[in-house]
Amino acid sequence: xxxxxxxxxxxxxxxxxxxxxxxxxxxxxxxxxxxxxxxxxxxxxxxxxxxxxxxxxxxxxxxxxxxxxxxxxxxxxxxxxxxxxxxxxxxxxxxxxxxxxxxxxxxxxxxxxxxxxxxxxxxxxxxxxxxxxxxxxxxxxxxxxxxxxxxxxxxxxxxxxxxxxxxxxxxxxxxxxxxxxxxxxxxxxxxxxxxxxxxxxxxxxxxxxxxxxxxxxxxxxxxxxxxxxxxxxxxxxxxxxxxxxxxxxxxxxxxxxxxxxxxxxxxxxxxxxxxxxxxxxxxxxxxxxxxxxxxxxxxxxxxxxxxxxxxxxxxxxxxxxxxxxxxxxxxxxxxxxxxxxxxxxxxxxxxxxxxxxxxxxxxxxxxxxxxxxxxxxxxxxxxxxxxxxxxxxxxxxxxxxxxxxxxxxxxxxxxxxxxxxxxxxxxxxxxxxxxxxxxxxxxxxxxxxxxxxxxxxxxxxxxxxxxxxxxxxxxxxxxxxxxxxxxxxxxxxxxxxxxxxxxxxxxxxxxxxxxxxxxxxxxxxxxxxxxxxxxxxxxxxxxxxxxxxxxxxxxxxxxxxxxxxxxxxxxxxxxxxxxxxxxxxxxxxxxxxxxxxxxxxxxxxxxxxxxxxxxxxxxxxxxx
Numbered sequence: 001x002x003x004x005x006x007x008x009x010x011x012x013x014x015x016x017x018x019x020x021x022x023x024x025x026x027x028x029x030x031x032x033x034x035x036x037x038x039x040x041x042x043x044x045x046x047x048x049x050x051x052x053x054x055x056x057x058x059x060x061x062x063x064x065x066x067x068x069x070x071x072x073x074x075x076x077x078x079x080x081x082x083x084x085x086x087x088x089x090x091x092x093x094x095x096x097x098x099x100x101x102x103x104x105x106x107x108x109x110x111x112x113x114x115x116x117x118x119x120x121x122x123x124x125x126x127x128x129x130x131x132x133x134x135x136x137x138x139x140x141x142x143x144x145x146x147x148x149x150x151x152x153x154x155x156x157x158x159x160x161x162x163x164x165x166x167x168x169x170x171x172x173x174x175x176x177x178x179x180x181x182x183x184x185x186x187x188x189x190x191x192x193x194x195x196x197x198x199x200x201x202x203x204x205x206x207x208x209x210x211x212x213x214x215x216x217x218x219x220x221x222x223x224x225x226x227x228x229x230x231x232x233x234x235x236x237x238x239x240x241x242x243x244x245x246x247x248x249x250x251x252x253x254x255x256x257x258x259x260x261x262x263x264x265x266x267x268x269x270x271x272x273x274x275x276x277x278x279x280x281x282x283x284x285x286x287x288x289x290x291x292x293x294x295x296x297x298x299x300x301x302x303x304x305x306x307x308x309x310x311x312x313x314x315x316x317x318x319x320x321x322x323x324x325x326x327x328x329x330x331x332x333x334x335x336x337x338x339x340x341x342x343x344x345x346x347x348x349x350x351x352x353x354x355x356x357x358x359x360x361x362x363x364x365x366x367x368x369x370x371x372x373x374x375x376x377x378x379x380x381x382x383x384x385x386x387x388x389x390x391x392x393x394x395x396x397x398x399x400x401x402x403x404x405x406x407x408x409x410x411x412x413x414x415x416x417x418x419x420x421x422x423x424x425x426x427x428x429x430x431x432x433x434x435x436x437x438x439x440x441x442x443x444x445x446x447x448x449x450x451x452x453x454x455x456x457x458x459x460x461x462x463x464x465x466x467x468x469x470x471x472x473x474x475x476x477x478x479x480x481x482x483x484x485x486x487x488x489x490x491x492x493x494x495x496x497x498x499x500x501x502x503x504x505x506x507x508x509x510x511x512x513x514x515x516x517x518x519x520x521x522x523x524x525x526x527x528x529x530x531x532x533x534x535x536x537x538x539x540x541x542x543x544x545x546x547x548x549x550x551x552x553x554x555x556x557x558x559x560x561x562x563x564x565x566x567x568x569x570x571x572x573x574x575x576x577x578x579x580x581x582x583x584x585x586x587x588x589x590x591x592x593x594x595x596x597x598x599x600x601x602x603x604x605x606x607x608x609x610x611x612x613x614x615x616x617x618x619x620x621x622x623x624x
Contacts, residue, residue: 006050007064007081010091010130013043018123026116033106036119040102040126044095051088059085063136063201070569072504075191075576077569080136080199086272089337090133090265093344097261098126104352105253114158118251125151129262133269137199138187139572141270143563145183145234148263149176150557153601155254156247157609160542166609168246170602171399174407175243177597179233181590184575186226192580193219203276210280217281219580224278227270228288235267236318237295237325241302242398244318245311252351255310260317260347265340268324272333285329292325301392309354317347410595414471417464422478429461429485436492443496455493459588462489466592470599473536476523479603483559483596484516487567490589494577497585504577508570515558515565522552526607535603538610549608556604560597 017039024032054062062083070077102122109115128147135141153176157169190198193212203209213220231237236244247259258264271288278284296319303315320343327336377385391397420429436458439446446454462485469482491505526541526548527533542549558565571593578586 007062007083007134008066009046010043010134011081011127013046014039014123014127014130018120018127021116021120021123024116029106029110029115032116032119033102036123037099037102037106039123040095040099043126043130044099047091047095051092054083054088061201061204063199065136065199070507070573072573075573076197077139077572078137078197079140081134081140082136082200083134086269086333086337087133089341090269091130093341094126094129094133094262097344097348098122098129098257101253101257101348101352105251108253109251112251114160118155118158118254121151121154122254122257125155125258125263132266136201137197138183138190139197141273142180142183142187143568145180145266146562146568148266149173149180150562152176152247152258152263155250155258157605158250158254160609161540161611162249163538163610165249166538166605168249170598170605172243172247173601174598175233175240175402177594178240179230180597181594182226182230182233184571184593185586185590186223186230187572188575188578188586189219189223189226189580191576193223200273203274206276209276213277213280220277221281221284224274224281224284225287227274227278228284228291231267231270231325232291233267234270235264235321235325236314237267237291237322238298239398239401241295241299241315241318242395242402244314245306245308245395246399248308248310248314252310252355256348256351259314260351261344264317265321265324265344268321268328268336268340271325271328272336275328275331275333279331288329289326292322292329294322295319295325296322298392298396301388302395305389305392309357310351313347313350313354317343410467411471413464414467414469417468417471420465420468420478420482422475422481425478425481425485432461433485433488433492440492440495451496455496455582455585456588458489458493458496459585459592462486462493463588463592463595465489466595466599470595470602474534476533476535476603476607477520479535479599480516480519480523483599484512486592486596487512487559490574490592493585493589494574497577497579497582504570504573507566508574509567511558511561511565511567511570515555515567519552519555519559522548522555523607526552532613533607535606537613538605539607540610540612542608543612545608552608553604556600560600561593 017035021032021035024035026032064081066079066081068076068078102119105118105122109118112118124147128144128151131144132141132148133144135144153169153173156172157166159165187197193216194208198208233240244259244264248255250258299315299319299322303312303319306312306315320339324336324339324343327333327339377388380388439454443451465482466486469479469486472479472482487509491509495502495505523533526545529545530539530541533539554564558567561567561571575586575589578589
């Protein structure tokens with residue numbers, strides 16, 4: 001009865017619900033919410049029935065190699081689904097909490113202008129969540145991972161007429177983008193280690209895993225560290241912890257389901273899924289324990305001085321997830337799963353009642369004064385106590401450190417690239433690219449010493465282009481064209497590595513050309529309609545041009561490699577042709593993918609989100 005084909009239902013149900021919800025009129029609130037909680041409720045009933053039958057049949061692990069999306073010599077991109085106790089736990093908690101939150105949101109968001117938009121995004125999130133927890137390999141997991149990332153951005157920026165929600169949505173997306181590329185690099189190196197896209201079920205094979213790891217220790221450590229970076233970014237562990245309270249700018253239901261219970265725990269899910277890969281790498285296990293311990297201590301200290309209820313809950317949740325990381329590293333999988341379920345239910349409840357609690361506390365403080373209770377910190381020397389208090393009040397400057405040592409240096413480099421203009425692209429870089437193509441078709445004539453550095457040179461040009469696009473504040477068309485050209489330079493650089501079918505390059509660039517062209521046409525139309533268009537401020541054009549905003553968002557997603565165009569598969573194919581010793585080339589390519597995603601979302605936010613540029617629209621205060 002536990003037919004493996006039934007696993008497809010758990011992806012099809014939320015997908016069908018999401019598609020149906022897109023065609024419902026915005027004014028029909030009752031129907032929109034009914035479709036949402038009916039979809040999630042049906043999904044929960046189907047899962048629970050499947051789970052009972054699975055338990056009655058020895059609850060063996062179920063794996064499906066579904067279908068091959070793309071195949072070439074030495075490479076295969078296929079969808080794979082997996083069901084075990086980890087999937088069962090995450091699916092049970094996810095479906096039940098999403099069902100409860102969808103019912104809660106039906107009344108909480110009544111007459112909210114973005115009512116339909118919220119439920120559309122909630123169903124898309126639920127689709128991405130199920131793809132992630134049912135995934136059987138890193139490639140399938142990455143599809144769900146990307147969907148969750150864009151849903152996070154859209155829900156944090158839900159109140160898109162305000163400055164802070166949009167700015168904080170951009171901050172959160174920057175951290176998510178680091179995690180995305182960490183996952184790409186892990187897939188890249190694991191492909192070279194096992195010469196296949198290894199599934200999670202195959203990781204359970206000790207002979208297959210440890211035979212390779214014994215002879216490639218450093219490669220195994222590299223893969224494990226990339227997975228750890230991805231997990232830390234997703235679960236807001238140090239040094240990425242500051243993004244979680246920023247994510248609370250969205251509506252309370254989305255804060256509860258995303259950042260209190262489900263999405264924020266997927267870092268721990270990734271560690272549990274790949275446990276067999278790093279369980280014998282004691283350096284990695286110690287790093288995970290130290291990371292979880294330091295995050296728990298610092299987040300607890302920060303949570304105790306927060307003035308915002310939602311921020312306090314956010315940091316408390318981060319502290320518990322740090323302990324879950326420790327449990328996973330110690331091999332206590334069952335305890336970690338129980339801890340996840342308990343923390344998810346608790347944080348969802350706390351966030352959903354937080355508006356009421358805040359109003360009660362405001363009333364109580366006027367009528368029931370209570371002196372401060374002595375704590376363990378009062379036993380410390382006053383100098384240490386006050387220092388820790390101030391550090392915690394400033395959230396240990398985690399946000400400042402990320403900006404100062406990561407993003408600001410990149411922006412400074414980009415601002416110094418003033419020689420990159422539309423004219424230089426036409427008269428310098430376009431001819432240089434043509435010379436590169438000529439050299440590509442005559443690789444045999446290039447001296448071996450020169451040939452080794454050609455891919456690095458071309459990939460560096462692409463990286464410099466996205467750095468310029470990321471820091472550009474004047475010409476929006478220049479930024480867009482530079483982002484498009486980056487992908488062409490990456491394709492050219494990797495093409496020098498080895499001989500492979502140009503159909504793979506065409507697969508990669510096809511989505512870039514289509515999405516890039518659609519984006520350029522959209523920007524041109526907005527420019528004609530509004531005259532003024534730059535990247536120095538938010539314009540808020542979504543209010544007067546909602547359809548154009550949606551089309552442009554789709555173009556941005558296509559250009560960044562979201563799983564709606566062949567570019568999503570093409571990026572993985574391109575990375576498979578970067579050799580295992582070419583760390584610098586992989587670094588340049590992955591960094592360009594990080595920054596081009598940030599530059600694209602920044603363009604979308606500056607053009608369509610934020611306070612409207614026209615004065616006859618209501619403009620909230622900057623601090624609202």
